[in-house]
Every structure is written in structure tokens, then in C-alpha cells.
Amino acid sequence: MTTSDLHWLSATQLTKLFKRGEVSPVDVARACLGQIAALDGKINAMSLVDEKTTLKQARASERRWHKKANIGPVDGVPLLIKDLLLVKGWPTLRGSKTVNVNQDWLYDAPSVARLREAGTVFMGLTTTPEFGWKGVTDSLLTGITRNPWNLDRTPGGSSGGSAAGLAAGYAPLALGTDGGGSIRIPASFTGVYGLKPSFGRVPAWPLSPFGTVAHIGPMTRNVEDAALMMDEITKPDARDWHSLPYDALDYAHKLKRDVKDMVFAYSPKLGFDVAVEDDVARLVKAAVAKLRKAGAKIVEIGPKFKDPAATFRTVWWLGVRAAFGHLGEDKLALLEPALRDVVEQSKSISIDEMIAATKARGELGSQMRQFMEKFDALLLPTMPITAFEAGRLQPGDPDHKGKWVNWTPLTYPFNLTQQPAASVPCGIAANGMPVGLQIVGRMFEDRKVLRISAAVELAVGGFEPPLFST
DSSP: OGGGGGGGOOOHHHHHHHHHHHHHHHHHHHOOOHHHHHHHHHHOEEEOHHHHHHHHHHHHHHHHHTTTOOSSSSTEEEEEETTTBBTTTTTOOOOOOOSSSSSSSOOOOHHHHHHHHOOOOOEEEEEGGGGGGGOOEEEEEEOOOOOOOOOOOOOSSSHHHHHHHHHSSSSEEEEEEESSSHHHHHHHHHHHHEOOOTTTSSSSSSSSSTTTGOOEEEEEESSHHHHHHHHHHSSSOTTTOOOOOOOOOSSSSTOOOOOOOOEEEEOOOOOOOOOHHHHHHHHHHHHHHHHHTTTOOOEEEEOOOOHHHHHHHHHHHHHHHHHHHHHHHHTTTTTOOOHHHHHHHHHHOHHHHHHHHHHHHHHHHHHHHHHHHTTTTTEEEEEEEHHHHHHTTTTTTTOOOSOOOGEEEOOOOHHSOOOEEEEEEEEEOTTSSSSEEEEEEOTTTTTHHOOOHHHHHHHHHHOOOGGGOO
16 A cells, blocks of 8 residues: 555544554545645635644644544544534635625534544535535535536535545545435435435534525445444534434444345335436446345335425525525625525515425425335435536526426435435446435434445445546
């Protein structure tokens, strides 16, 4: 192994090397910083890099390992943080020109605080569209973020910077947020792993303007590293009054990789008319077949509900109103045109429509809890398509008005229901782009979703670096 390989190693591999004294956290931080310096001029996944702080944290970890006083299993491991999560000392601009950089940045978000306490090394902030409002990653503040597998294509969003950074070897760990697919969309498009835990499992503060559809979760290049992150970021934080009681589970310890005696529902199109690309359907079906071969029972059935796009759009558009509706004309002029269009649309939503959406959401959640009683998980494609052209709001349409919900129909239903859901790489399409299998679990069964994800990873094969990044 050479120092040029260090940025591709997993958290588990790195901590073993740290323990034996074969590699220092400083060596790894420098390797990751080198990868960022070499590639990010083309990929544009980073909105902030602070080499001085990164190396200071790495040296502190190096001293702990040298004294055999390391904090835990992610001490010294590089971490990317999405620029929606507060980081003490760094300006969290949320991808928007409307945020004043000249203010005191005094607090860590709960997930950031837990990972700081665990000794991870912060590599910087990753790009996001303004306040994470859409499923691709570009903004007037930071420009267009590109997919390391093909620079002409989007990494998805809104956690596209975190996903692209993982895929390009910037760090083995990343934090993402998911309000309608924002962890799972880019995980599928870039061939990495992403988990949206049950709502409230990972404490959040301040609460997203998108409210109770917005989750925080780990993004990694393998399932075990995500489990290590869950061990830390699920720890309690009194600032979040939505958070679940702390379960104190050891998500990573003895992470099983078998699905024997499990029963899965498999729904290629989620029961409504979703146009799934042939390659996506083929690769997802093949991955499901491998789970059957591994001992799982597969029932091809989907929950019988209509596309909840209208319900989700009402909830999401109200979040846009909460984030931007109070802005004066001078600030509104700083928003991208498509987002300004959504702000205008949001102003027409009535209280009756809001109440109706809340009721419809409750009915969907109840229906899914009943459906899931018979199954350990629901399997389906994460995305019906592979990554499309970078710089577009949606595939094949130059119309940049706020319609992004139309092309990601398989992810947002499970933000409405708040269930845990993950995207696991399951193959490469003929066009050279990754495809993800989505695993939707019963509410609160985050550990089981990780176990099933690990079984898929074992059966299908794990992450392989894109050619561009090697």
C-alpha cells in the first residue's frame, strides 16, 4: 500500500492501520486533501475547505492514537459535511446567497457535534442547492457540481456534494440530509451507499424548514462505515424535541450480512405508472434474485397507493415558503429563477390544502405501516433513471421551473411516511452510470435495513472507484 491509496480506504481499514501505527491520521488527511486539490476544480463538490483546521484535528487524533487513548472507531477518519448542517467556526451558507456570511458561527448541529466528539477529521463542507430544495446539486453561490463517473452528468441532490466527494475519494464518511430523496438520489447516481434513518433517529437542530419530512443520515462507500456513523450520530441531543428515545444500539457490532428467513416485498414500479429504464429494471431485478438465492423469500407485490406527488408537493412547497417567504424583494432577487417560481407557487397554498395534505400523509403512513407488517423490507429501484445532464433541474427538459418532484417518484413517498430507506449500489448500466437498489424498512427498524444492505453488498459487490478518480 502507498500513501496514494489512503483516500480510498474505509473507516474500518483506517482505524486498524492507526491502531498498529502503520498509518497516521495526518497521512490520511493529507491524502484526502490532495485528492480534493487534484479533482475538485472539475467536480466542484466542496463549498469550503479549511486545510489548517483539518490538519489540526488530524494531529490531535494522531496524538491520541500514539498514546493509545483514541476515542473510538472513527477517531481520525475523514468526514465530509453537507453545507446545510451547522459547524462551529465555519459559515454554513446552505448554498444560498441570501445567508449572511458575516455572523458568529458558534454551534455544531447534533450530528456534527457527535462526530466531532468521536474524533473524526472534518475535511470541509460539501455543495448543496439552496437550502437543499431540489434533487440536483447546483446553485448561484457555488455553481454546478458534477458526477465523478461522468463529468457531463449530475451527481443528483441535494446531498450531491457529499456523494460526489465520496465517489471521488475525498473521504470515506459523509453527512447528508434527505427531505425527498436527497441522500438516496445521489447515492444511486454516484454508486455509493446512503441511509435515510427513521425520522427522529438522528437528532436535528435547527429543524429543517421542510419540517418532518427532512432526515439526517450517513453516506459512505460501504455499509459497515455507515453503521459506524450511526453508532455516533444517533446519540441524544436535547435540542431536538422531535428526536426518538435513544436506543443505544450498536449498529456496527456483529453486523449480519444474511437474509435467511426474511420476507421481502419487491415492487419494480411501486404500484403506479413509473417509467423505469430497462437497465435500471434489469439490475435491480438481478440484485433481488441474488437475495432470493441467499435465502430470502421474495413476493412481487407493492403497496396499493396512488402517487402522492400532490401531497408531497404541498408539504415541500410550504417548506419553501417557510424558508423564503419572508424575504424582501432584494433577497428574493438573489434566488435562482426556478426557486423564485416555487416561492410564488407556495403563496397560493391555502390552510385547507395544508390540512388536506397532512391528512393524506397520515393515511399514507398508516397504509404503509400495515403493509409492512407482512414484510421485513420493501425492495424497489432507488431511481427509475441513471444520472442525467448536469446543470438541468430535471432530465430531458430545459424548462427550469420548479417541477423536480416529477422525476424522482420512488423516493419521496418514504419521506412522507418517515420510514428508514437506503440506496445500495447494485450495478453499472450500459451507459457506464451506477444504479441503486432501494431498501425500505419498517418504521424504527434502522438496524435491519443496514443488515439487509450489507447482504446486498455481499451478494452484488461493493463500491468501485470511477475511472476518472483513480
